[in-house]
Amino acid sequence: MAAGMLAGQVALVTGTGGGLGQAIALALANAGARAAITEMPDRLPLAEQTAAQMRAAGGEALALPLDVTDLTTIQAAVDGAAEAFGGRIDVLVNNAGINVRQPAFDVTEDAWDSVLAVNLKGLFFTAQRVGRRMRDQRPAGGCIINVASIMGLIGYRDRAAYCASKGGVVNLSRALAFEWAAHDIRVNALCPTFVRTPLTAPLLDDPVAGGDILRRTPLGRLATPEDVAAAALYLASPGARMVTGQALTVDGGWLAV
Numbered sequence: 001m002a003a004g005m006l007a008g009q010v011a012l013v014t015g016t017g018g019g020l021g022q023a024i025a026l027a028l029a030n031a032g033a034r035a036a037i038t039e040m041p042d043r044l045p046l047a048e049q050t051a052a053q054m055r056a057a058g059g060e061a062l063a064l065p066l067d068v069t070d071l072t073t074i075q076a077a078v079d080g081a082a083e084a085f086g087g088r089i090d091v092l093v094n095n096a097g098i099n100v101r102q103p104a105f106d107v108t109e110d111a112w113d114s115v116l117a118v119n120l121k122g123l124f125f126t127a128q129r130v131g132r133r134m135r136d137q138r139p140a141g142g143c144i145i146n147v148a149s150i151m152g153l154i155g156y157r158d159r160a161a162y163c164a165s166k167g168g169v170v171n172l173s174r175a176l177a178f179e180w181a182a183h184d185i186r187v188n189a190l191c192p193t194f195v196r197t198p199l200t201a202p203l204l205d206d207p208v209a210g211g212d213i214l215r216r217t218p219l220g221r222l223a224t225p226e227d228v229a230a231a232a233l234y235l236a237s238p239g240a241r242m243v244t245g246q247a248l249t250v251d252g253g254w255l256a257v
């Protein structure tokens, strides 16, 4: 991808203290975007380190606190991002997400509510707040990338709430793509396979589960954060200007077989 491809654009990325969010934010910044990057208030120093890394590389970056389960912090983060960078938001990457692994027979109400509150409800209201700005800014338009998972397209053990939330993200992305196309807002879901991050390390270190995942993957390896970031960069790029309402898998072929 060409350096400077996103020059002049403003990107807001949620959940950037590590993992996929950090890699996506760095990729967008390397392509020239000015980046507002968010993190849970108690983890904000991690996002501040990411922002410092971006500024050291010559970019413009700002770390903001955001808990997507709290609509007032969504409003503050979205408005703060736009105000910091000239009133626009061109790209939103809704990356924040959690998982609670439980067999379906044992899923608790608390776990169900937490996973759905972050992964689906919080993601929607962040998209809504940013979408209204994209509708009202001049020129209107923008690109929303919702980080789902292959678990939004297939089922897998011990993650009933997670699969339900990510399936919701995939179809929500289609609904928003349909409704907001009139405002030149593209909305896509990004569906990675397993990536080693703090979220997945316990599972991937389990020889049975880890082996099962690799056996199901024709390319024979996990995805890296950079693999996922490259796909996000594509969706944000001018090359994807006719792409909306899609679920782009980054899965080494898992869903093909």
Ligand SMILES: NC(=O)c1ccc[n+]([C@@H]2O[C@H](COP(=O)([O-])OP(=O)(O)OC[C@H]3O[C@@H](n4cnc5c(N)ncnc54)[C@H](O)[C@@H]3O)[C@@H](O)[C@H]2O)c1
Pocket: 014, 015, 016, 017, 018, 019, 020, 021, 039, 040, 043, 066, 067, 068, 069, 095, 096, 097, 098, 118, 122, 147, 148, 149, 150, 191, 192, 193, 194, 195, 196, 197, 198, 199, 200
């Ligand atoms: N790691 C994988 O294998 C994998 C695969 C497919 C999809 N995903 C998805 O990618 C996204 C990033 O996951 P990751 O693997 O980098 O995990 P991670 O735990 O490293 O990152 C999740 C981020 O979300 C933030 N977050 C959690 N709750 C939040 C809330 N209420 N409000 C705002 N931010 C919150 C965390 O602080 C963290 O920065 C998630 O949506 C996850 O479901 C991950």
